[in-house]
Structures are given as C-alpha cells and as structure tokens.
Amino acid sequence: MKNDALRTSNSTDKAQLTVVRRAYAKQIMFAAGITDVRMETALANLRREAFLQSGPWPIMHPMRGYRMTPDDDPVYLYQDLLVGIVPEKGLNNGQPSFLIFLISLGRPREGERIVHIGAGQGYYTAVMA
16 A cells, blocks of 8 residues: 555546546447446456556557557556556557457456456456456
8 A cells, every 4th residue: 555655646536537447438438339337347346557557657559559648647547558567578458448458358247257268357257347
C-alpha cells in the first residue's frame, strides 16, 4: 500500500479514476460491439495498472509505434490501445476491445469455469473471473 501511495501521489485522484474507468468500460464494450453487463462492470472495476509493471508505460500508437507515457498516472492506460509488457519483443497486454470481443465469442455464463492459457499479466483472466 505504501508503494501505491508513492506511485500515485501526482496522479489523477481516486474519484476521477473511477469516472475514467467507467467511461473506458463503456467505450471498450461499444468498440467490441457487445453488450454484457458483467464484462462492462469488470472493466469498470478492475485497475488495469495493477496488472502491469510500474509506470511510465509504453503505449502502442498506430503508425507511431510505442511511446512512453509522460509519467505514472494510470489515466493513460484507459484507452483502447496496447500497453507494452516487453515492447522490444512486441509483447503487450492486448487491445481491450479485440480481446473483450474474443472473450464474448465463448459466451461465458455465470457459474461456468473458464481456463485461460496466456503469456500476459492476468488482466483478461480477471475480466473473465
């Protein structure tokens, strides 16, 4: 907890991030072309930054490649863009709308068990949970 307080001391405050996360969830669901209240709620409640290394973060911008965020404010993570995990190897945490769309194709129902095999950071596994 102490490290979180230090990391976010100059960042967007908690109430503002709650609003940003809700807007992000709505935008991702719209971009994915699906309506699933459970997934939208998961996206709005999960802290994407908790599944990544400490910021600043490498964000993949179409046609410009990876660019580092100016600082460690998590507000930069709430876009429908890839965040680099190991950018020099092209490893990232995935484009949210694309992966939410793929998850929706499995038509997960409440109470079902899902096995997610991946090489990422666990963010989309948490969305499915």
